[in-house]
């Protein structure tokens with residue numbers, strides 16, 4: 001095992017040499033890139049990476065360019081996770097046969113995918129990776145929509161959000177189904193580590209990613225990724241949206257160890273009303289019409305109930 | 319490889335980010351890397367910008383908020399100091415300005431054609447109203 005990179009504070013972190021490059025084609029202010037940087041810079045070890053089809057993949061591998069300074073593979077929408085699992089299985093086989101040329105290098109196997117590729121289309125592939133116990137990390141860039149194809153709803157899209165396939169209009173307030181709870185579903189596979197992270201809380205992110213690298217077995221990470229284009233906010237406000245998402249508890253930060261032990265890792269000093277989070281985004285604009293205001297109240301009740309549930313789970317230590 | 323069109327591209331070909339051998343990428347700074355013509359690092363998105371950030375180091379406390387939250391690897395930090403903006407890769411999103419905590423801010427957005435020296439010479443003073 002190589003030693004864990006020491007990152008005491010942001011100044012020390014800033015000495016990292018990025019292995020993800022600029023002049024990619026992600027939108028100005030895209031949070032996908034901020035998340036990728038924080039994940040990759042959490043280690044100095046070699047990287048074996050994949051990206052499933054989606055904004056991250058499409059924008060960082062436009063021939064003749066790659067934005068990745070590491071082994072990187074893309075196959076399809078659904079199978080970025082299994083591509084990395086295959087590489088990990090091959091690596092283990094070569095190690096067991098004593099055929100690794102540099103056995104001490106300890107590479108990290110990471111698969112990146114959007115919510116569409118994880119919650120819907122790559123769901124059974126990821127489940128397979130988790131169940132088979134591969135030593136890998138799957139990171140969801142959760143912007144709650146199929147962003148790369150123009151904003152269709154996914155099973156991560158939250159209630160009341162307007163998307164191109166569930167638009168708000170005269171007869172509908174948009175999405176009617178609540179978001180799927182992927183962190184719990186993945187934890188239910190009994191994997192050693194499952195967690196939710198956000199790019200504004202970089203220290204919490206690095207701690208969780210490093211913990212993920214230290215355990216033996218599959219790791220699932222859900223990262224909130226505010227999308228300037230589909231959530232409809234100004235690109236300069238990406239970090240403000242990320243702050244609002246964690247401080248309104250719409251995206252609570254927590255971890256689940258060995259499939260059951262839940263720890264809340266961030267408790268905002270001043271909890272922001274959910275209404276402020278919704279008001280900052282064009283996709284929820286219609287909820288502020290009189291006829292839909294009851295939905296904002298319901299949003300707050302849902303978020304409060306989930307927070308109470310997480311707290312009870314944490315207390316119960318089960 | 320970069321100059322080949324799709325028709326000459328061999329199935330299973332690999333694009334290499336670097337020319338030659340590189341053993342310790344995470345320990346090698348951008349300026350010391352032999353990027354190949356296939357790395358997007360050698361390309362530029364400067365023409366995407368309508369506004370650009372200008373950095374005034376007088377008030378900078380090297381907190382590195384701009385470094386961690388820049389989505390485009392365009393804040394250049396060396397030896398724990400913020401030393402400038404990489405204008406080939408900056409897309410002008412303005413996040414660095416939003417997250418800069420100093421008073422006055424050490425980064426501000428200006429129209430792309432603004433003159434850096436002129437703007438630095440008339441940088442806003444500390445806002446006494448703000449705490």
Ligand SMILES: Cc1ncc(C[n+]2csc(CCOP(=O)(O)OP(=O)(O)O)c2C)c(N)n1
Pocket residue numbers: 053054055056076077078113114115116117118121141143145146147148149154
């Ligand atoms: C099997 C398959 N179905 C559909 C598509 C079209 N497609 C490409 S990217 C994309 C959306 C990706 O959404 P998500 O995974 O959430 O990533 P994001 O772009 O939002 O980051 C879709 C539907 C495809 N490439 N392959």
Ligand code: SF4
Pocket residue numbers: 025026027029030031032055059143147148226227228229230
């Ligand atoms: S559409 Fe959203 S996720 Fe896709 S590149 Fe733009 S900001 Fe990023």
Ligand code: SF4
Pocket residue numbers: 377378379380381382383384385400414417418419420424425
């Ligand atoms: S955020 Fe502002 S003060 Fe902090 S390092 Fe950047 S320019 Fe300097």
Ligand code: SF4
Pocket residue numbers: 029370371387388389390391392393403407408409410411412413414415
């Ligand atoms: S404007 Fe955006 S891309 Fe440019 S340096 Fe600032 S944060 Fe980075």
Ligand SMILES: [Mg+2]
Pocket residue numbers: 114115116141142143144145146147
């Ligand atoms: Mg998505």
